[in-house]
Amino acid sequence: MPSTAAPALTVRVLLFASYADTLGFASVELRLTPPATVGDVLDRLRALPGGERLPPKPLCALNLTHVSSDTALSGGDELAVLPPLAGG
Amino acid sequence: MPSTAAPALTVRVLLFASYADTLGFASVELRLTPPATVGDVLDRLRALPGGERLPPKPLCALNLTHVSSDTALSGGDELAVLPPLAGG
Amino acid sequence: MTLYLTESPLDLGELLASVQSPERGGIACFLGTVRNHHGGREVLRLEYSAYGPMVEAECARIVAEAESRWQAAIALRHRIGRLKIGDAAVAVVVASAHRDEAFVACRHVIEELKRRVPIWKREVYADGSVEWVGSRAAGQQGSELRVTAGFGGETS
Amino acid sequence: MTLYLTESPLDLGELLASVQSPERGGIACFLGTVRNHHGGREVLRLEYSAYGPMVEAECARIVAEAESRWQAAIALRHRIGRLKIGDAAVAVVVASAHRDEAFVACRHVIEELKRRVPIWKREVYADGSVEWVGSRAAGQQGSELRVTAGFGGETS
Numbered sequence: 001m002p003s004t005a006a007p008a009l010t011v012r013v014l015l016f017a018s019y020a021d022t023l024g025f026a027s028v029e030l031r032l033t034p035p036a037t038v039g040d041v042l043d044r045l046r047a048l049p050g051g052e053r054l055p056p057k058p059l060c061a062l063n064l065t066h067v068s069s070d071t072a073l074s075g076g077d078e079l080a081v082l083p084p085l086a087g088g
Numbered sequence: 089m090p091s092t093a094a095p096a097l098t099v100r101v102l103l104f105a106s107y108a109d110t111l112g113f114a115s116v117e118l119r120l121t122p123p124a125t126v127g128d129v130l131d132r133l134r135a136l137p138g139g140e141r142l143p144p145k146p147l148c149a150l151n152l153t154h155v156s157s158d159t160a161l162s163g164g165d166e167l168a169v170l171p172p173l174a175g176g
Numbered sequence: 177m178t179l180y181l182t183e184s185p186l187d188l189g190e191l192l193a194s195v196q197s198p199e200r201g202g203i204a205c206f207l208g209t210v211r212n213h214h215g216g217r218e219v220l221r222l223e224y225s226a227y228g229p230m231v232e233a234e235c236a237r238i239v240a241e242a243e244s245r246w247q248a249a250i251a252l253r254h255r256i257g258r259l260k261i262g263d264a265a266v267a268v269v270v271a272s273a274h275r276d277e278a279f280v281a282c283r284h285v286i287e288e289l290k291r292r293v294p295i296w297k298r299e300v301y302a303d304g305s306v307e308w309v310g311s312r313a314a315g316q317q318g319s320e321l322r323v324t325a326g327f328g329g330e331t332s
Numbered sequence: 333m334t335l336y337l338t339e340s341p342l343d344l345g346e347l348l349a350s351v352q353s354p355e356r357g358g359i360a361c362f363l364g365t366v367r368n369h370h371g372g373r374e375v376l377r378l379e380y381s382a383y384g385p386m387v388e389a390e391c392a393r394i395v396a397e398a399e400s401r402w403q404a405a406i407a408l409r410h411r412i413g414r415l416k417i418g419d420a421a422v423a424v425v426v427a428s429a430h431r432d433e434a435f436v437a438c439r440h441v442i443e444e445l446k447r448r449v450p451i452w453k454r455e456v457y458a459d460g461s462v463e464w465v466g467s468r469a470a471g472q473q474g475s476e477l478r479v480t481a482g483f484g485g486e487t488s
Contacts, residue, residue: 014383016381016383016450016452017381017452017454017464017467018452018464018467021464061383061386061450064385064386064389064390065389066390066448080383080386080450082383082450083452083464083466083467084466084467085446085447085448085449085450085451085452085466086451086452086453086464086465086466087380087382087410087421087422087445087446087449087450087451087452087453088364088410088421088422088442088445088446088451102227104225104227104294104296105225105296105298105308105311106296106308106311109308149227149230149294152229152230152233152234153233154234154292168227168230168294170227170294171296171308171310171311172310172311173290173291173292173293173294173295173296173310174295174296174297174308174309174310175224175226175254175265175266175289175290175293175294175295175296175297176208176254176265176266176286176289176290176295188344188345188348189344189345192344192363196365196418197418198367198368198417198418199367199368199369200365200367201364201365201366201367202362202363202364202365203361203362203363203364203365204360204361204362204438205359205360205361205362205363206358206359206360206361206431206434206435207348207358207359207361208357208358208359208431209352209356209357209358209359210357211354211355211356211357211429212354212355213355261354262352262353262354273367275362275364275442278362279362279435279438279439282360282435283435286431
């Protein structure tokens with residue numbers, strides 16, 4: 001990593017249900033160059049095998065709260081990518 | 089009873105709750121000259137002590153079904169005069 | 177024959193069991209319980225009475241109409257007699273394939289029961305007074321009525 | 333702290349007891365049970381999974397919002413794990429002074445749960461197939477996803 005870059009931030013990413021099946025894992029620690037948004041994480045996921053199957057705008061939750069894809073990330077955040085909900 | 093009159097018809101009248109308290113009885117057999125309607129029974133009740141307290145259009149049920157005051161009566165009918173309902 | 181009236185405590189579990197089935201995934205219920213206040217006055221207890229045969233007939237009509245209209249299975253029960261604060265006076269349970277029908281039918285049944293089923297309620301208040309609920313108001317059903325002591329009327 | 337998720341059978345009586353009080357005379361409930369069919373296919377059983385910590389947080393928000401808006405006491409519970417046909421998956425119980433608030437709040441809570449709470453359902457069909465419910469439809473949440481066998485992905 002170049003010494004001129006801002007320090008990387010680490011985000012814990014959680015996948016569930018069909019998304020975990022599709023990408024083949026349920027959680028991952030991602031290092032991102034700030035400033036980074038939820039959308040940046042989604043782009044990283046899409047580059048992985050199976051990631052092309054993620055929808056254009058999946059539901060996302062940051063630290064247990066629903067957020068949109070332009071939400072900024074901070075180090076230590078927990079970002080969950082949520083398949084279509086089916087509770088009830 | 090004059091022999092030229094149609095035979096009288098007998099109707100069983102039931103009163104409930106506050107109406108039974110107001111008129112002082114819960115059931116009575118009334119003899120009416122046909123043709124007779126629910127309204128005729130109400131007029132008879134109004135002529136009794138306490139009957140002036142009946143509302144202009146009380147709920148009435150004839151043989152277990154709600155009816156209006158112009159409904160015709162037949163011998164053997166059961167007519168119930170129902171105070172404001174308070175179930176539930 | 178279903179009995180819609182009972183003098184026993186209402187058993188929600190029994191009513192649920194009577195309408196549940198594998199095709200019906202949405203169950204809406206309503207329970208009406210005795211409140212400790214009414215019209216700004218403290219209620220101690222109350223007593224429900226009914227025109228029993230007509231309650232059975234009218235409830236059967238309400239349930240049949242709603243079951244047909246919303247493709248639902250419906251259980252309905254009203255308790256009469258002396259009830260304490262917190263006791264359930266009425267229970268409606270509606271099971272349907274989907275929740276929308278279940279909610280709408282449940283609401284409909286309780287509204288129709290209140291509008292059509294001949295049941296009356298006499299409340300005993302903390303100040304010692306006793307009153308037939310609904311009979312003081314000069315609503316569409318008429319004039320003011322007050323509870324009076326009985327007298328021996330007769331006719332015919 | 334209230335737990336909104338459980339792996340145990342739902343106990344409606346317990347939820348009722350937790351919201352009843354002498355001031356609240358109207359109680360509306362909703363039970364969602366496992367149906368034996370979905371999308372024209374016969375369902376044998378299913379399994380619910382969840383993002384547990386967020387379920388707790390989001391349910392707490394939904395309940396607090398509705399309790400404040402409708403002056404109600406609300407109990408909410410969702411079961412996860414393996415469920416059989418007929419098992420209750422979700423229960424909502426709302427007690428309020430009057431039935432109107434109870435019905436409206438109960439309906440609101442179940443709709444909000446379905447819209448906001450991260451729970452997923454995998455159905456096992458009579459033809460042997462298994463599917464995450466909602467993931468086949470190309471709805472607003474996106475493109476078609478099919479369940480695939482896992483692979484050992486890694487990143488960072």
